[in-house]
Amino acid sequence: MDQTEALEAERTRLRLTSRHLYGAGPLNPADEFEAIATWLRANGRHDSGEEFVAGVQPDNYGTGALVEEFEGDLAELFDMPAARFMPSGCMAQPIALRIWSDHASNPVTAFHPTSHLELHEEHGVRELHGLTAHLLGNADRPTTANxxxxxxxxxxxxxxxxxxxxxxxxxxxxxxxxxxSWEELVTLSDLCRAENIRLHLDGARVWQAAPAYGRSLADIAALFDSVYISFYKDVGALPGAMLLGPREFIEEAAIWQRRQGGTLYTAMGNVISARLHLADCIERMPRLVERAREVAAMFSAHPQASALPDPPQTSMFHLKLSGEVDDLLAARDHVARETGIWLFNTLKPVEGETAARTELSMGPASLTLGDDELAAAIAMLFAKP
Structure with a gap:
């Protein structure tokens, strides 16, 4: 094993054995499958008196009580007419834009320059659905009506x-x-309706937006024509997504899902996983939004660090650190060895500066760290060797 391999092996060991500041922390992949199996056994076939009762049955190509009841629960939560479980947002969102374009007989859509569809999906909305996408607004701020x-x-x-x-x-x-701001969002929604533009919500992390706005998920969804949500981001479930909207829209989406190979023989494990985690995510999110602001303030107390935005608006923020990337990673490793706390994962250089940036998204792990020990770990990060 050469020096580089040895360093990476040591960092993997530290990452997997430390307490994390972000996300859920290191988990044993078996735990999730064991939780699903436990739920299935608890809800499985059983004898009821003299009658043998069949328990939970797998969904079959997107149909069946297991998935349809969950879709109904989410439609009720967001106060939308219908919902459809899909394997991923990369499938769900282009489908939504395709349907709205077909309804308008106009293959033109628009989204933010940093949209996932622009940066991370190999332009599937164009290559698969033939849509033209305009990038609008400033890449450093949210989209506005203007x-x-x-x-x-x-x-x-x-x-x-x-x-x-x-x-x-x-x-x-x-x-x-x-x-x-909420007022800006309402103005944007009103403009889209006046101009007959269908407004779609990329709500991969919308669970964070509800406590940030002090509004319900249904309040937010009411401003949109269709909504996508993710179950592995924040929720912490196995991969899966939900597309919500008018009933006719969802019926069309189900056809497109089938055309793209997205109606799996069964999505039982993914559906159960989402059901197991969703309520806890919604319950803890207000505290995680507070925690993000507390953690950002701890870092910003040091001149070598700054948060974007400051203070954080949701349960996540970007952290900018002064220094060379290799030096900062070495300092992170030192903190982990000395305190058992893993402060962040990867770092990206900031162009034109001797600085790096990382993303911190608060999850259950952040709530297990005491303020004093976390503040001490952050101070150690910036202490001169």
């Missing part, structure tokens, strides 16, 4: 064609979990 006006107004890139739909991410991950 951005839409500039796009579709005189001189705008979509002035002649208009747009069939607009995708808005709440909160916007790539800019530190920022949100537009």
């Amino acid at each position: 951005d839409v006006k500039a796009l579709i107004g005189p001189g705008g890139a979509a002035h002649e064609t208009g747009i069939a739909s607009l995708l808005v991410e709440l909160p916007a991950r790539e800019i530190g979990g920022q949100l537009p």
Whole structure:
């Protein structure tokens, strides 16, 4: 084993044996499957007096009580007419935009420059669905009604064609979990309705937005025509997504899901996993939003660190650290050895500066760390060797 391999092996050991500041911390992958198996046994076939009762049955190609009851629960939670369980947001969101474009007979959509569809999906919305996507607004801030006006107004890139739909991410991950103000969001929704533009919510992390706004999930969803949510981000379940909207829209989405190979023979494990974790996620999220602000303040107490945004608006933020990446990673490792606390994972250099940036998303692990021990670990990160 050479020196580089030895260093990576040591870092893997530290990461897996330390208490984490972000996320859920290191987990044994077997635990989730054991929890699913336990739930299935508790709800499985059993004798009821003299009658043999069949327990939970697998869903079959997207149908059956297991998945349909869960879809109904989510539709009720967001106060939307219907919902459809899908394997991923990479499938669900382009389908939503395709349907809205078909309804409008207009293959033009729009979203933020840092949208997941632009950065991480190999332009599937264009290559699979034939849509043209305009990037609107400033990459460093949330989308506003003025951005839409500039796009579709005189001189705008979509002035002649208009747009069939607009995708808005709440909160916007790539800019530190920022949100537009509630008033700005309402204004954006009103404009889209006045201009007959379907407004779609990328709600991968919308669980964070509800306590940040002091509004219910249904209040937020009421401003949109369709909504996507994720079950592995924040919720901590196995992969899975839900698309919500009008009943006809969801029926069309189910057809597109089948066309793209997304109706699996069964998604039983993923559905049960989401059901097991969702309530806990919603319950703890207000505390995690508070925790993000507490943690950001601990870092910002040191001149070598700053948070974006400051203070955090949701349960996540970006942390900027002064220094060379290798030196900062070595300091992180030292903190882990001395305190048993893993402060962050990867670092990305900040262009044009001797600094690096990382994302911190608060999860259950952050609530297990005491303020005093965490503050001491952060101070150690910046202490001169």
